[in-house]
Amino acid sequence: MRTTRLLVTAVTVFAALLIPVTVAEAGGPRQSTIASGLNAPRGLAFAPDGSLYVAEAGTGGAGPCVPGPEGGQVCFGTTGSVTRIGHGQKRVLTGLPSLAGPGGAQAVGPSDVSFQGEGGMYVTVGLGGNPATLRPQLPAAGQQLGWLLRNGKRASDISGYEVKANPDGGQIDTNPNSVAALPGGQAVADAGGNDLLWVASNGKITTIARFPDRMVVAPPDLGLPPGTQIPMQAVPTSVVRGPDGAFYVGELTGFPFQQGAARVWRVVPGHAPQVYAQGFTNIIDIGFDRGTLYVLEIAHNGLLGADADPSGALLRVDKHGAPAIVSRDLTLPGGLTIKDGNAYVSNCGGCPGPAGTIVKIRL
Numbered sequence: 001m002r003t004t005r006l007l008v009t010a011v012t013v014f015a016a017l018l019i020p021v022t023v024a025e026a027g028g029p030r031q032s033t034i035a036s037g038l039n040a041p042r043g044l045a046f047a048p049d050g051s052l053y054v055a056e057a058g059t060g061g062a063g064p065c066v067p068g069p070e071g072g073q074v075c076f077g078t079t080g081s082v083t084r085i086g087h088g089q090k091r092v093l094t095g096l097p098s099l100a101g102p103g104g105a106q107a108v109g110p111s112d113v114s115f116q117g118e119g120g121m122y123v124t125v126g127l128g129g130n131p132a133t134l135r136p137q138l139p140a141a142g143q144q145l146g147w148l149l150r151n152g153k154r155a156s157d158i159s160g161y162e163v164k165a166n167p168d169g170g171q172i173d174t175n176p177n178s179v180a181a182l183p184g185g186q187a188v189a190d191a192g193g194n195d196l197l198w199v200a201s202n203g204k205i206t207t208i209a210r211f212p213d214r215m216v217v218a219p220p221d222l223g224l225p226p227g228t229q230i231p232m233q234a235v236p237t238s239v240v241r242g243p244d245g246a247f248y249v250g251e252l253t254g255f256p257f258q259q260g261a262a263r264v265w266r267v268v269p270g271h272a273p274q275v276y277a278q279g280f281t282n283i284i285d286i287g288f289d290r291g292t293l294y295v296l297e298i299a300h301n302g303l304l305g306a307d308a309d310p311s312g313a314l315l316r317v318d319k320h321g322a323p324a325i326v327s328r329d330l331t332l333p334g335g336l337t338i339k340d341g342n343a344y345v346s347n348c349g350g351c352p353g354p355a356g357t358i359v360k361i362r363l
Contacts, residue, residue: 030327030361030362031327031329031359031360031361031362032359032360033347033357033358033359033360034052034085034344034358034359034360035054035083035085035089035357035358036356036357036358037089037354037356038054038056038083038346038348038354038356038357038358039056039057039058039059039079039081039104039107039353039354039356040056040057040058040059040100040104040107040109040334040349040350040351040352040356041054041055041056041057041083041334041335041346041347041348041349041356041357041358042054042055042056042057042110042111042112042334042335042346042349043055043111043112043113043114043124043177043178043179043238043285043334043335043337043346044113044335044336044337044344044345044346044358045112045113045114045115045337046115046337046339047084047115047121048115048117048118049086050086051084051085051086051087052084052085052086052337052344052358053082053083053084053085053092053113053115053121054082054083054085054113054335054346054358055080055081055082055109055110055111055112055113055123055124055335056080056081056082056083056091056109056110056356057080057098057100057107057108057109057110057111057126057334057349058077058078058079058080058081058096058097058098058100058104058107058109058110059077059079059098059100059103059104059107059352059353059354060074060075060076060077060079060098060099060100060101060104060107061075061076061077061078061079061098061100062075062077063075063076063077064076064137064138064139066099066134066137066138068099068101068106072101073101074099074100074101074106074108075099075100075101076097076098076099076138076139076142077097077098077100078094078095078096078097078098078141079096079098079100079104079109080095080096080097080098080109080110080125081093081094081095081096081110082096082110082113082121082123085358093121093123093152095141096109096110096123096125096144096149096152097109097125097138097141097142097143097144097145098110099128099145100352101352102352103352103353104352104353105352106352107352108126108127108128108145108175109125109126109145110123110124110125110126111124111125111126111175111176111177111178112124112177112178112179112335113179114179114180114181114186115181116181116182116183116186119151120150120151120181121150121151121152122148122149122150122155122179122181122186123148123149123152123179124147124148124149124158124176124177124178124179124188125144125145125146125147125148125149125176126145126146126175126176126177126191127145127146127159127174127175127176127192128173128175128192129173129174129175129192130163130171130172130173130174131145131146131159131160131162131163131172131174132163132172145159146158146159146160146174146175146176147159147176148176148179148186148188148199155199155203156186156199156203156205158174158176158188158190158197158199158205159174159175159176159190161197161205162174162190162192162193165205165207167193167194167195167207167210168193168194168195168210168211173192173193174190174192174193175190175191175192175193176188176189176190176191177189177190177191177236177237177238178191178236178237178238178239178285179239180239180240180241180247182241184200184201185198185199185200185201186198186199187199187208187239187241187247188239189236189237189238189239189249190236191235191236191237191252192235194210194211194212194213194233194234194235194236195207195208195209195210195211195236196208196209196210196211196236196239196247196249196267196273198269208247208267208269209247209249209265209267209269209272209273211234211236211249211251211265211273212234213231213232213233213234214231214232214234214261215229215230215231215232216229216230216231216232216256216258216261217229217230218230218256219256219304230256232253232254232255232256232258232261233253233254233255234251234253234254235251235252235253235254236249236250236251236252236265237250237251237252237283237284237285238250238283238284238285238286238336240286240287240288242266242288242293243288243291246266246267246268247266247267247268247269248264248265248266248267248276248286248288248293249264249265249267249273249286250262250263250264250265250280250283250284250285250286250295250296251263251264251265251283252282252283252284252298253282255304256304257281257282257299257302257303257304258281258302259281259301259302260279260280260281261281262278262280262281262282262283262297263275263276263277263278263280263283264276264277264278264280264283264286264293264295264317276293276321277293277295277317277321277323278321279323280295280297280315280323281297281299281300281301281302282297282298282299282302282303283295283296283297283298284296284297284298284312284333284334284335284336284349285333285334285335285336286336287336287337287338287343288338289338289341289343289363290341292316292317292318293316293317294314294315294316294317294326294336294338294343294363295314295315295317295323296312296313296314296315296333296335296336296345297312297313297314297315297333298312298332298333298334298349298350299311299312299332300312300313300325300328310331310332310350311328311330311331312328312330312331312332312333312347313325313326313327313328313330314326314327314330314333314336314343314345314361316363326343326361326363327345327361329359330345330347330359331347331348331351332347332348332349332350332351333345333346333347333348333349333350334346334347334348334349334350334356335349338363341362341363342360342361342362342363343360343361343363344358344359344360344361345358345359345361346358347359
């Protein structure tokens with residue numbers, strides 16, 4: 001698991017470009033803002049009572065400070081949270097660990113939320129590195145980084161499993177980024193580990209699938225001979241259960257973040273994963289609506305290169321696998337959920353500070 005440049009650190013590419021926008025104004029009546037003032041909002045889910053919940057990665061804190069995955073320092077705090085939206089907006093789970101750079105940049109913390117029945121709220125907390133190196137530098141609250149939480153308490157040490165099992169056989173780099181809570185357990189996509197894990201109801205963790213590297217042409221700014229190929233990691237950022245009962249996993253892809261290289265995998269436990277749809281750029285989340293796949297890109301034009309900008313996109317995939325843009329009025333979005341013909345997107349999920357919003361998009 002060689003160090004990957006994940007969504008939580010890729011925002012440094014756009015540091016000078018992040019100007020918050022009011023999505024309701026940009027998108028017109030089809031797209032409206034239903035929540036605001038969020039700190040790096042990421043994954044979303046509806047609870048059984050119909051309320052919408054969103055994980056906020058937070059803004060870090062006063063420290064201690066540790067080396068960041070992409071250089072510089074990130075500082076620890078307990079600014080991570082989960083917010084409920086419905087009959088108002090309220091943080092219902094607070095004091096969760098968060099690592100971030102100045103002003104809340106590069107935030108790592110709560111990354112997704114999912115529900116299994118009444119009283120079963122599961123939250124992934126990211127890490128973005130090797131827990132054996134990072135955790136000893138942090139206070140007690142920081143030990144939750146890399147865990148799957150149930151109702152705010154530690155349930156399963158996802159990053160600890162990566163240290164022991166190391167499913168993809170490379171350098172340890174773990175970042176639990178997405179969870180799908182289901183009867184009998186939870187599926188977790190580890191963006192750093194390049195794998196999909198299963199957490200059984202008894203807490204036992206097993207590997208469902210590993211996602212391979214690909215060799216791609218190195219970008220010119222690396223100064224390598226023309227045509228030189230380098231490995232690009234999968235970086236699975238999202239997992240949902242599809243209408244056919246299989247798992248579907250979206251990949252961000254690692255450096256050099258090639259445009260059009262991100263894929264959606266279909267995974268049946270016990271079988272090798274198969275590519276279901278492709279041609280996307282830097283997928284951050286996926287979802288289904290009445291059998292139709294929707295894909296959320298954190299950066300529609302790619303995270304690197306001359307065309308790099310913070311514009312995300314929501315796309316619909318037709319029955320032939322061809323994508324069509326539903327909305328481009330998004331800025332570094334962080335998560336997606338769908339209900340009753342509407343998509344709910346955490347917008348500005350990669351922006352520092354309380355610039356995050358939740359937008360509702362009619363499908």
